[in-house]
Amino acid sequence: xxxxxxxxxxxxxxxxxxxxxxxxxxxxxxxxxxxxxxxxxxxxxxxxxxxxxxxxxxxxxxxxxxxxxxxxxxxxxx
Amino acid sequence: xxxxxxxxxxxxxxxxxxxxxxxxxxxxxxxxxxxxxxxxxxxxxxxxxxxxxxxxxxxxxxxxxxxxxxxxxxxxxxxxxxxxxxxxxxxxxxxxxxxxxxxxxxxxxxxxxxxxxxxxxxxxxxxxxxxxxxxxxxxxxxxxxxxxxxxxxxxxxxxxxxxxxxxxxxxxxxxxxxxxxxxxxxxxxxxxxxxxxxxxxxxxxxxxxxxxxxxxxxxxxxxxxxxxxxxxxxxxxxxxxxxxxxxxxxxxxxxxxxxxxxxxxxxxxxxxx
Numbered sequence: 092x093x094x095x096x097x098x099x100x101x102x103x104x105x106x107x108x109x110x111x112x113x114x115x116x117x118x119x120x121x122x123x124x125x126x127x128x129x130x131x132x133x134x135x136x137x138x139x140x141x142x143x144x145x146x147x148x149x150x151x152x153x154x155x156x157x158x159x160x161x162x163x164x165x166x167x168x169x
Numbered sequence: 170x171x172x173x174x175x176x177x178x179x180x181x182x183x184x185x186x187x188x189x190x191x192x193x194x195x196x197x198x199x200x201x202x203x204x205x206x207x208x209x210x211x212x213x214x215x216x217x218x219x220x221x222x223x224x225x226x227x228x229x230x231x232x233x234x235x236x237x238x239x240x241x242x243x244x245x246x247x248x249x250x251x252x253x254x255x256x257x258x259x260x261x262x263x264x265x266x267x268x269x270x271x272x273x274x275x276x277x278x279x280x281x282x283x284x285x286x287x288x289x290x291x292x293x294x295x296x297x298x299x300x301x302x303x304x305x306x307x308x309x310x311x312x313x314x315x316x317x318x319x320x321x322x323x324x325x326x327x328x329x330x331x332x333x334x335x336x337x338x339x340x341x342x343x344x345x346x347x348x349x350x351x352x353x354x355x356x357x358x359x360x361x362x363x364x365x366x367x368x369x370x371x372x373x374x375x376x377x378x379x380x381x382x383x384x385x386x387x388x389x390x391x392x393x394x395x396x397x398x399x400x401x402x403x404x405x406x407x408x409x410x411x412x413x414x415x416x417x418x419x420x421x422x423x424x425x426x427x428x429x430x431x432x433x434x435x436x437x438x439x440x441x442x
Contacts (some may be wrong), residue, residue, distance in 0.1 A: 123304075126224075126277060127265050132356065133416065136217040137439050139360070141441040
């Protein structure tokens with residue numbers, strides 16, 4: 092009887108340890124994407140600037156005015 | 170694993186095919202930066218960033234800080250068009266890789282495809298976005314999770330004394346095949362660009378991110394990330410720029426071991442064709 096209890100306790104402890112490791116691993120897995128998330132966010136902000144009106148100050152010909160006047164950026168260039 | 174392999178092959182095929190098309194129309198794209206395409210003429214563009222970067226915390230760890238160099242590659246192929254004069258759409262695929270010099274266990278990569286609807290409301294550009302994302306440990310090696318992000322965002326530009334400010338706000342919920350990756354998230358960012366002359370400008374991109382995890386071992390976890398950056402940008406061409414950047418990032422969390430501080434330093438080559 093005692094041995095059965097010991098085996099049961101051992102199994103529970105083993106499962107507990109196993110799930111703990113798994114949990115930790117999964118947490119880390121989610122965290123591994125954090126650097127890419129932050130880098131990607133900064134990249135997106137910089138890439139969006141590639142199409143900002145400041146480039147038009149460096150001698151580039153402005154596009155034709157937007158006749159429907161729908162976008163903020165085109166309004167600025169008029 | 171097999172599914173992830175098929176996805177990578179499809180992604181590479183799409184990138185390769187559309188890259189050629191994009192190169193063919195690059196001049197037209199540049200000359201019509203803000204051209205509003207009619208519904209029948211969607212445009213294809215390739216947008217990306219390459220950056221060799223030094224970090225003082227490769228694993229974003231609180232206690233085990235290891236510095237290293239890594240190469241960040243971020244490439245997107247976009248298809249933009251208009252459904253109505255004031256309603257635009259975008260389909261896109263994106264691939265991002267972090268490849269470390271020494272700390273190979275920090276290697277990371279992801280691929281995604283997404284769709285966006287955007288509309289101008291007042292001075293703001295408002296958008297609804299869906300993304301299906303695949304995250305990997307290593308370079309498309311170990312599949313970490315698949316995510317389905319539903320997002321709403323708003324942004325605008327305004328200029329004060331030639332300095333351009335671009336506030337940005339975005340909210341999302343992430344569904345995932347792994348419950349630990351599911352969360353609500355709020356992003357607040359402010360892009361700042363102060364031109365010095367025709368070619369040079371000082372740039373900064375402070376942002377704040379808040380995460381509320383909802384599933385699995387992360388249930389109840391709440392993180393906040395504060396990031397500031399300062400850089401000097403050189404406009405090589407209207408569609409190519411080089412920015413040297415220093416970025417500091419700190420994450421606070423109600424889970425102690427998830428806190429970290431990180432500094433990244435490196436040049437970024439950004440391009441759009």
